[in-house]
Amino acid sequence: IAGITQAPTSQILAAGRRMTLRCTQDMRHNAMYWYRQDLGLGLRLIHYSNTAGTTGKGEVPDGYSVSRANTDDFPLTLASAVPSQTSVYFCASSEEGANTEAFFGQGTRLTVV
Amino acid sequence: GQNIDQPTEMTATEGAIVQINCTYQTSGFNGLFWYQQHAGEAPTFLSYNVLDGLEEKGRFSSFLSRSKGYSYLLLKELQMKDSASYLCAVLDSNYQLIWGAGTKLIIKP
Numbered sequence: 469i470a471g472i473t474q475a476p477t478s479q480i481l482a483a484g485r486r487m488t489l490r491c492t493q494d495m496r497h498n499a500m501y502w503y504r505q506d507l508g509l510g511l512r513l514i515h516y517s518n519t520a521g522t523t524g525k526g527e528v529p530d531g532y533s534v535s536r537a538n539t540d541d542f543p544l545t546l547a548s549a550v551p552s553q554t555s556v557y558f559c560a561s562s563e564e565g566a567n568t569e570a571f572f573g574q575g576t577r578l579t580v581v
Numbered sequence: 582g583q584n585i586d587q588p589t590e591m592t593a594t595e596g597a598i599v600q601i602n603c604t605y606q607t608s609g610f611n612g613l614f615w616y617q618q619h620a621g622e623a624p625t626f627l628s629y630n631v632l633d634g635l636e637e638k639g640r641f642s643s644f645l646s647r648s649k650g651y652s653y654l655l656l657k658e659l660q661m662k663d664s665a666s667y668l669c670a671v672l673d674s675n676y677q678l679i680w681g682a683g684t685k686l687i688i689k690p
Contacts, residue, residue: 510585510668510680511624526677558623566676567612567631572623 471495474559474573481549481580489544489576491559499562500542501570502526502534504555511558517542518565549580583607585681587669592687593659601654601667601684609674615643615654616668618683624668627654656686664688 472493481487493500498519503511513526517536531553533545542561546553559573584606593599605613612631616624630636630645630652642655654667666683673679 508682510670510682511678512680513677566672566678567629569626569629570624570678572625574623 472561472571472573474576478577483580484548487546489557491542492540493561497561497563499565501560502544503558506555551580554580583679585679587681587684590685595659595688595690597659598657603652603669605650605671607671607673607679611672613652614670617665619665659688661688
């Protein structure tokens, strides 16, 4: 089934540890995004990639890094996790740019303790 | 600053009609999206408006007035499965999506 897959589904992580959230899509979409969703706030863009080989910073990039080595994969890395990074993380993709429908993964619930 | 306002929560009755409003103040405008998000699940696309007017898609319609910085999502013939959060998002002049916090819609029998 075509779509976008995230792993893990949930994770409890000790503060200071390094963690990579995985995201893979099989729709051959050019654009991919990482968001965090916190209670009472809208989705906030962390990083994005308009095409393989390029990435850009979103609204809340500090403490996170991404890479886009190929079209399908867009991993998000927390270099040294802090409790304020406790959130639900969504990866999304769209065919061209931000003015087209985005397809979301099922989310990763991350708790940093 | 950029701001998207939506009511936090609304309640409606099964079979009725509900209108969820969204007002926005952004640096530029390149379109407005509505997404539906069931609890614990991913957002899914409902509509995209870039021109003024009403777009109808089955039981759901979305309206946009760019001059007023205003949109609404209209849901007709409400069903229990429509209980979800509805997210409004605006594409600003830099083609960045600015998201509202969402409106939690509760449907009662």
